[in-house]
Amino acid sequence: MLFNSYPFILLFLPVVLAGYFWLGRRSNLVPVIWLALASLAFYAIGNWQFVALLLISIAFNYGVGHLLIVAKLGLTQRKAALALGVAGDLVVLGIFKYASFATENINALFGTHFAVHILLPVGISFYTFTQIAFLVDAYRGQVAAYALPHYVLFVTYFPHLIAGPILHHKDMIPQFERKETKHPDAHLILCGVIIFAIGLFKKTCLADGIQPLVALAFEARSPSFDQAWLGALAYTFQLYFDFSGYSDMAIGISLTFGIFLPVNFNSPYKATSIVDFWRRWHMTLSQFLRDYLYIPLGGNRHGRLLRYVNLMITMLLGGLWHGAAWTFVAWGALHGAYLCVNHAFNALAPKIPSVLARPARIAGALLTFLAVVVAWVFFRAVSVAWALRVLHAMVDPSNIVFGREEIAALVLIAVYAALVWLAPNTQAIMGYDHGNRRVGETLRAGRMRPLLLYGASLVLAFGILGIQSHSEFIYFRF
């Protein structure tokens, strides 16, 4: 089921909300079970064939986690249990996500003709990572024993299940356990609806609105210089509004249940360096990769060279996490290289005088944006060869069309660029503070209330009017 669909907005969400708060008057546990069942129903609509896999994954990880938390195991046994749990998760992920890719490469290398056709279960990358984090923390002794309904809800919680944000059990389960979340909080519901409206608008009007321009670069046999740039920029903005729109909707929906989800985007295209970019883009994934891959690999604790190696490994695997294709490996490798260069520059370059700080930040932001756009070409292209073709066009100014269509595209790109660089982001507009569980203090105080309310009503209206028959989120396929 899609957030940007009439059945979800007009039927599913109101029914689940009503049931949750109605049951919340009677019990603290039953609403959790209700929400978990609703989440499974949400997943089953359109993905029913993968529900069993999801349930098996939950049972397996809960079982292994239980062993690690409750059973009195020795160190070796604990290590073995963790290895079993993580390996089990990765094997399942490998089979469903990477088997076809591996087979294609084996065929290409050895001239064989093996064929593997396995459908990718929606959300598998997200719920696998979520549970690996749980197992690792359980091994480290950082997890209390969770009740099964709360754990099931933590994994399946429908606002995040399909495309994140990647949740952390220590953040979520205590919220599910709180009695207060089972009673409707009008302020949180209002703020949730506004955040949802912003996300819906981002998706249906902004991301879907610019999507046709992407074809200029990625569906043309030989795009010109201007077409390649316009298409690459269009995709850069489409991806941002699509994914951050989804994340906003997830945060907004969750807030109506009284649950705070972590922020996933913080104006990433305003980043002044690649390091800064990764603190702002898909933040929950970056945190996961840092905590459960980069730091366990050694992080920056074993010298500069090993730090760069660890960065490259982390980003290569981060690329591969997005999809089983060489284009994603290339994208990850590029970002790994960017990060290495960025860290090397920070270590070796002299300190910039304060008078030059501002120009340096602007130059850094431009360079970062450019580097990110180049990397997105690999992320979007159907093959590395196709990406190289687009990039080749982007450095060949001898072939320029700049006709009517390209001028109209440029106007639209300029509007999106202004939005991305000049407008505040959702959490700034709403004063969303995930850590302190605060939101909309300005609204509560009455300042700017009419402006926010009527602005939000317009955004919600256009978000709803922008709903097309079927427009999936880009990150659903990861």
Next chain:
Amino acid sequence: MQGTFTHLRQLLLASMACVLGAAMLNYLVDPLQLFRPSRLALYSDDTRVQNAGLIRSQSFDTVFMGTSLAIHFRQSNIDRALGVHSLKLAMTGSNSRQQSFVLEQAVDRGAKRVIWEMDDFIFVDAPDIEADPYLSVDLYRRTTKGIASYLFSAAMAKESLFTLLRSVPPLRQKLTQAAPYLPVTFALSDVDDIYALPRDFDIGRDYNTKKTLAAFTYITAPPRRRFLGEGYGYEAMIRHFEQDAMGLIARHPDVTFDIYFPPYSILQFVAMRDASPATLKIVVDLTAVIAQRLTQLPNVRLHDFRAIRAVTHDLANYGDVIHHSPVVDAKVLSWLASGEYRVDPNKPLASLDELKAQVEAYRVPQP
């Protein structure tokens, strides 16, 4: 607490008001002219949507259908050459189901003559028209669902707002001039300009031998040659021809159908000959059946332009292996008017045989 629920109610009510306001705006401005014709209307190149409005709002006795091969024709040129009052409904990349459906709607609205640019590849297998995601049958039929999707649309509200702004006298001229360069879909002030090439278009830059040969090299390269026959299947194509073309023609015996096989460059067939012979066989067999079947119908005039050597062998006429220049567009109209290349019902395969001989004999120019 109560106060905040009041705010939530206010927000939802204001949103509903905005939604209804946008729908009202769309209904009053009616950018597609689905409900009423308008002198101030603008037109869109999105032909699958635009055609639904054109059929309702324009007066015509003849309709012109086809794919991208027929997209650059101007209605004014068609009218002049053939002495008709035409409406161009060609759609890029369209299949026979879409073409047949749109033609049926136009015939139901009074078209007495159909000029149909018929490619072999329109008959490849495709979704049923009722489930076609790219062409809304509900919009054409004006069902409740179709009208709701038209009125309750942010994209259409943007177009309505632009049309409204453009109707303000001080803004009219400037916005009309700027429209083609703005991100609006309904940007053309003249129905004749839909997908037509600008009058000052540099033909030599876009249509030349170099581009045609480059396209030939591209499509026949080993990694891509499998795409030449993509979707081609003799049985399915015959079935779609019978359903979509023969079915439509049989249902409307009072309508005259001028159907033509367009003048692709010879390289289109040579590419198949060299890189995908099975596809060439399907094309030959399919068009043989089409020629034999259509020439037997009293309300069909079939024209075959595929073997006109003076055009098809001159690669400077093309932008790739099939798309010909506006110069050839003009020739097509004159051939249709004169009937010079009309297929003789007694010898329906004569032009096809000539084409086969040409394809066999042709040698690709080496750079």
